[in-house]
Amino acid sequence: MLFTLINCVVTVTLASFVTLCGQRQVTHQLPWQPQFSICDNCSHRLCWWQLIPVIGFIVQRGKCHWCGARISSFFPLSETVVILFTAKTFSFSWQHNLILTCALLTLLYLSITDFTAQVIYPLALTGLLPLLFILSPSHFLTSQALIEIVLIGTFLFILQFLTKGLGTGDIYFILMTDFIWHWEATAQIVLIGCILTIIPTIIKRGKKLPLIPGLAISFIVRLLFYLS
Numbered sequence: 316m317l318f319t320l321i322n323c324v325v326t327v328t329l330a331s332f333v334t335l336c337g338q339r340q341v342t343h344q345l346p347w348q349p350q351f352s353i354c355d356n357c358s359h360r361l362c363w364w365q366l367i368p369v370i371g372f373i374v375q376r377g378k379c380h381w382c383g384a385r386i387s388s389f390f391p392l393s394e395t396v397v398i399l400f401t402a403k404t405f406s407f408s409w410q411h412n413l414i415l416t417c418a419l420l421t422l423l424y425l426s427i428t429d430f431t432a433q434v435i436y437p438l439a440l441t442g443l444l445p446l447l448f449i450l451s452p453s454h455f456l457t458s459q460a461l462i463e464i465v466l467i468g469t470f471l472f473i474l475q476f477l478t479k480g481l482g483t484g485d486i487y488f489i490l491m492t493d494f495i496w497h498w499e500a501t502a503q504i505v506l507i508g509c510i511l512t513i514i515p516t517i518i519k520r521g522k523k524l525p526l527i528p529g530l531a532i533s534f535i536v537r538l539l540f541y542l543s
């Protein structure tokens with residue numbers, strides 16, 4: 316219990332830092348500049364208690380303590396997912412924890428940049444590769460797997476050309492998912508990811524939402540099923 320708690324605290328702290336890096340990268344800032352966390356609206360330096368994951372959001376009732384600007388619920392929700400996933404998957408194998416933390420923070424980073432600026436940095440997808448040590452897929456690097464990736468990639472790029480609704484970053488994410496899992500798991504992840512994106516899109520009355528956060532949640536759920 317104590318070790319699980321410590322692991323959760325460390326991971327959610329790293330998640331906060333990854334969130335900061337993702338937000339600053341899309342605005343071409345350095346992670347360490349400005350030196351302190353500030354409100355995006357009023358640029359006021361944030362107090363320590365405002366930075367506590369989830370609790371800071373609840374205490375401020377979803378608004379900046381200084382200027383009253385609304386804080387997106389995306390941030391406490393992503394922190395909650397990080398805490399729950401870490402608590403659920405904790406084991407006494409440090410390699411196991413390290414690989415899952417790496418994958419979790421990668422998914423968070425991709426989601427943040429897509430949510431904030433509708434971009435992803437394809438190089439960041441390599442953070443998912445260590446999962447191959449846990450999942451050890453039987454089809455890894457077989458000719459069948461490579462043909463599968465080429466076919467799926469071709470289909471997705473044609474779909475993107477015809478519909479203009481699918482981003483190139485989304486396609487890279489789906490191809491990496493297929494590289495790590497297999498086409499059945501990829502289909503499940505994409506289906507659930509699309510549903511998770513469509514529901515808030517309907518609620519927000521047609522406002523276009525990024526796909527990667529939904530795919531990331533779906534990826535995490537699939538991982539939980541695999542590990543349980």
Ligand SMILES: [Zn+2]
Nearest residue numbers: 354357379382
């Ligand atoms: Zn503010």
